[in-house]
Amino acid sequence: MTTNINEIVGVINKHDSFLIASHINPDGDAVGSQFALKSLLEHKKKKVVIVNAEPVPFTYSFLGKWICPGELKSKPNFEVAIILDSADLKRLGKTVPPLLSDKILINIDHHVSNGRFGRINWIDSEASATGEMIYHLYKKMDCKISKDGALALYVAILTDTGLFRYTNTDSTTHDIASELLKIGIEPQWVAERIYGINSLASMKLLALALSTIKVSDDGRIGWLYVRSDMLKKTGASFQDTKDFVNYVRSIRGLEVAIFFSETETKDEIKLSLRSKGKTDVNAIARNFQGGGHPQASGCRIKGKLDEVIPMVIAGVQKVLR
């Protein structure tokens, strides 16, 4: 770890212009770590642009804006690309990787499955969030954390630790949070922006989704689903379903929780998988070209809801045996 962070500091000091990118379906760590790194580089008087395949999700729009490839008039001019929180380049979507050819690639990530696609790869699977790694980069580069930078770091860590509750949370996580609060972060203000902005429509959708919950006879697998007609009926959006899997997950005694949803792509079902125990749901998702963490993963499967659900449940039952 130490070697690579030093190499990264060296490259940053040596060059003047940077592009930052991260994965599609950006979560709080993807968004927060990018804005935090942008603050750090700008503090060091560097030219920085953040480019991502998709715009900043509404939930995190209070952190700022970035550029999507479609908005670029010409290929951006920069020396070094820093890719954050992404296990491979495919995770950046289709429009970003073509911008990176012939550039120095730095890969900073905390996913254990990272494919080391960069010229420099700093992978720390012990870090609670990629944002935590950016925090250490601030310290290594002896850079004062601005209030904007602190907010971005806090969002990254807060969301990737599930409010300081997942196994990736340790005393260092709390030490960093303590420092960020001293810089002026107001936890309730941030949490309201991320977790307190549900729509009435999304609550109505949640009511419908929760009424579909089923638990296997042995009590080890639980699941729920959302059909497209539920979205239509309630006026909610697919984005509103992102935490639904956690409701099944919260059921006592379960080992695996799954959320199934119909997608815009006809005959393709999206799955979110969660493990409460030792089952590696990343391995299950990888069977279907998906991925993630051992305790939280996702994938897409061709088929209709009433075919995919029994097929997946039977498959997971085999794994549990």
Place this chain on the structure above:
Amino acid sequence: MTTNINEIVGVINKHDSFLIASHINPDGDAVGSQFALKSLLEHKKKKVVIVNAEPVPFTYSFLGKWICPGELKSKPNFEVAIILDSADLKRLGKTVPPLLSDKILINIDHHVSNGRFGRINWIDSEASATGEMIYHLYKKMDCKISKDGALALYVAILTDTGLFRYTNTDSTTHDIASELLKIGIEPQWVAERIYGINSLASMKLLALALSTIKVSDDGRIGWLYVRSDMLKKTGASFQDTKDFVNYVRSIRGLEVAIFFSETETKDEIKLSLRSKGKTDVNAIARNFQGGGHPQASGCRIKGKLDEVIPMVIAGVQKVLR
């Protein structure tokens, strides 16, 4: 504050036997702060008994057991009663206060509304939880925190700060959490026990409750309700509804969120009120002999659901104007 904590240390050092008690409907802070204080006193070789009107709620039963007055064969023998997290003695229920007559009463609480009913009153409304005050007592008494003590302190702080997100969270809260994690607390293990033990029945009840959500025309007040027949239909219990108000609370733009539920007492409706803004819902609850914090309060109102809801909404609308 310093004077009173010193007085408390003096009384603890001088006496040998203690009774600890806290409020009815015990929450994580009530339970956690009592077990943490018990650990501390036992470490100091004191005789300690925890007595409360109601048994430890199932959610917190992993912390231990205490005694209910009905289980006592005779009046317990002790010199000093320490009352935690309770704004007044009425909050202890009917069966505990008679045990306390003629004893030295120490009152430790972080509620701003505390009535200072003790011989010694240590009230710190800046503390995130009464558990945080017990942590400071450990430090003041130079007492090593055992793993059991750390777990109880962590539960108190975690639950009263809503996973480190409410306005009462500051850098000290995170510093304490960091120290407790070093003692061996596993955040996910604890969070699973408190937040990950829902029943399938409670999820079905949540589905029904969420389908009752209404928002006032001006978008400032939101509410939902649970009728007794919903409990019957799903097999869930009243205890399962304790977080329901937070689902309405999470709706964007709301200022006041209210959960109404029918109770075992016929013709009495229980209310949980939450404020997302500057509205003091404690003042609203006090109109009906209830209470709590400015951002979270509760009360009971005589009447039927279809009478109480419009009456309360009209009243809150007046307050908001």
